[in-house]
Amino acid sequence: MMEWTDRHCRAFHRQLTRNALLYTEMVTTGAVIHGDRNHLIGFSDIEHPVACQLGGSDPKEMAEAARIVSEFGYDEVNINVGCPSDRVQSGRFGACLMEEPELVAACVAAMKDAVDISVTVKCRIGVDDQDPEEALDRMADATFAAGSDALWVHARKAWLQGLSPKENRDIPPLDYDRVMRLKQRLPDQFIGLNGGLQTLDQAEPYLQQLDGLMFGRAAYHTPQILGEVDRRLYGADADDVSPWAAVKAHMGYLDDQLSKGVKLARMTRHMLGLFHGRPGARSWRRILTVEAIRPGAGLEVVEKALAAVSPAGSGLEAAE
Known part of the structure; x- marks a missing residue:
């Protein structure tokens, strides 16, 4: 969602739903610590609740960036362990961290020590030739043990070699059942589903077993679906927003x-x-x-x- 879910996008989406948690574009820890913070992570008060997604892998830098994000007033800080782009891989963050769950856990622990807001992780079910059963379990167990407040799972493997990020949107197939099995194994932890969700009719049944749904491209390209979210997913006693x-x-x-x-x-x-x-x-x-x-x-x-x-x-x- 880079260059899509900027502050103006989020302010617009907030007119359609009062309850949904809105996410920033991914921003690197280096940019947050050393860059123009007002430009990179500034936001309007009307956006709440809003989460800032960080890209990085150094626990000390992640903690410092999380502290800055918290001071800006964000409601949550999220670690990106899902983006498959070459630029992200070269920086040792994003989906390649699926191979280093202990490092992600160290980042979670450092961030939890630094801030009082929620610290969450968004990951894949695996990368390349990893076994999704083992890879996702290791990531979930490590990050929850470190104190993560939620795990959002993009239910598709990320192929870091041989596929472009665009191709990886459709290949390999989505595996929602893998996320369901994780939730069954960890019933007391917050597990949310991401990846390929297009409509509320398609997605809503998954809330019978999971704790949350994350819409990306569908919410951007057809934002009118957000106008039904408060009533259908949050039980709000209000008319849909046209x-x-x-x-x-x-x-x-x-x-x-x-x-x-x-x-x-x-x-x-x-x-x-x-x-x-x-x-x-x-x-x-x-x-x-x-x-x-x-x-x-x-x-x-x-x-x-x-x-x-x-x-x-x-x-x-x-x-x-």
């Missing part, structure tokens, strides 16, 4: 950021998939894509794009 209502609610944030010099296109690029499958969706995307990049583009572009989407059956009139 795409139209979400845009209306987001106008204040857009206006505030525009006044601070943020370009409209930086924010609206995350909104392109909102009306996917609805009448007028193509016009919505076209207007935002073409007109938001023009110098001085403001809220009028969003209003024009919204007017191009048919509100029939949206419930917007009642919401207003």
